[in-house]
Amino acid sequence: MSTPIAPVEQKRKVITAIPGPKSTQIIARRAAAVSASLGMSMPAVIERAAGGILVDVDGNHIIDLGAGIAVVNVGNSAPHVVENVQRQVAEFTHTCFMVAPYLGYIEVCEALNRLTPGKFAKKSVLLNSGAEALENAVKIARSFTKRQAIVVFEHGYHGRTNLTMGMTAKNMPYKDSFGPFTPEIYRMPMAYPYRWEGGAAACEKDALDVVIHKMDKEIGGKNIAAIVIEPIQGEGGFIIPPKGFMPGLAKYAKDNGALFIADEVQTGFARTGQMFASEDENLEPDLITTAKGIAGGLPLAAVTGRADVMDSIHASGLGGTYGGSPVACAAALGAIKTIEEDKLVDRAKKIGAIMSDELYKMKAKHSIIGEVRGRGAMQAIELVIPGGTEPNTAALGKIVKYCQEKGVLILTAGTYSNVIRLIPPLVIPEDLLREGLSILDEAITAVLNESLVSA
Structure with a gap:
């Protein structure tokens, strides 16, 4: 008889650097075995996931704001x-x-x-x-x-x-x-x-x-x-x-x-x-x-x-x-x-309202955000060079890296590679969502202040 799987605690935990030692070893195996043509957004090897959390092989609990590119809308391993x-x-x-x-x-x-x-x-x-x-x-x-x-x-x-x-x-x-x-x-x-x-x-x-x-x-x-x-x-x-x-x-x-x-x-x-x-x-x-x-x-x-x-x-x-x-x-x-x-259509509206509200607050503070846009649980910010609309691709990479080190997965998009897109599972707990958005805000602030810090 199989051992019951314990529920995934819905809490961000950064136990090791990301990637941690186990992820680093497995990513080396990936490089040796898997075509280099495949990209990798998050340098962490996942072993479990549920709700709004991804758990990597080093025990880090990562807030998931990507849902496998809008795939696990109902959450990973939904009952x-x-x-x-x-x-x-x-x-x-x-x-x-x-x-x-x-x-x-x-x-x-x-x-x-x-x-x-x-x-x-x-x-x-x-x-x-x-x-x-x-x-x-x-x-x-x-x-x-x-x-x-x-x-x-x-x-x-x-x-x-x-x-x-x-x-x-x-x-x-x-x-x-x-x-x-x-x-x-x-x-x-x-x-x-x-x-x-x-x-x-x-x-x-x-x-x-x-x-x-x-x-x-x-x-x-x-x-x-x-x-x-x-x-x-x-x-x-x-x-x-x-x-x-x-x-x-x-x-x-x-x-x-x-x-x-x-x-x-x-x-x-x-x-x-x-x-x-x-x-x-x-x-x-x-x-x-x-x-x-x-x-x-x-x-x-x-x-x-x-x-x-x-x-x-x-x-x-x-x-x-x-x-x-x-x-x-x-x-x-x-x-x-x-x-x-579970009325996830209504849940998506609520998630969207939370994200939109927080992103507009960020826009008011950060001149790097050219536009906030989205509908429901599908929201984005377009990053620009302050003072105009020129795409800011350099800042995008730094913001993503900061979030990853802090245990938050975000995805990028855009023809000009300057858009952060947020598409969390529709079952993500509200406190996790807000925490993830807070860390995104931190990342933008850190980039603008040129004072990136490690996890």
């Missing part, structure tokens, strides 16, 4: 997820849904069809990753419309496969030297209020017209298969377009017979204070791609959309050996149950 996975592993681990179907896959599709915005009949297909979901959404759109052109946006991120690299805006590290990329991808200006020429008011007034003009003149509406956009751009720096921009794009797509695809890989599953970020402006995308927060940490993704569109593909045109793994489906059902039972 419903663990229970479902353990039961499923004992029953069977794989048949391939296309060979011998199972109930879990169907139940996840039913849940997605129910939860995603749109009053129309919907159907879903399950896959392995966000990039794979985007690949399939584009395949579906091209097949359904009999067109080729795909519209994407500056600062957007959609994945690391060949097609999705072409859709992704930022060259380094995602695209550099990996081309050539798939053709018929057209990149439009993003409504980025902070960096739009003329400022936020001009962005709200002009951005949609600029994009529509470019689509009309450079592509032609009748040639567009789909417009693909993140409701809040994730890797691009948590960029939120002004009200009206997204609905305007959706209308243009509908008027021109194209599909409107919302990439909700990072924004989905209660992250923004709604189950899906598209709900903020009552959008009903033709297709929605999801992954990350869908399954409590297990690999799963989906395309959900209009039933007529999803059924338009020929038999066996979509699929994959591992897509909709029974174990991942069990985890997803546990995660969705957790979100609904």
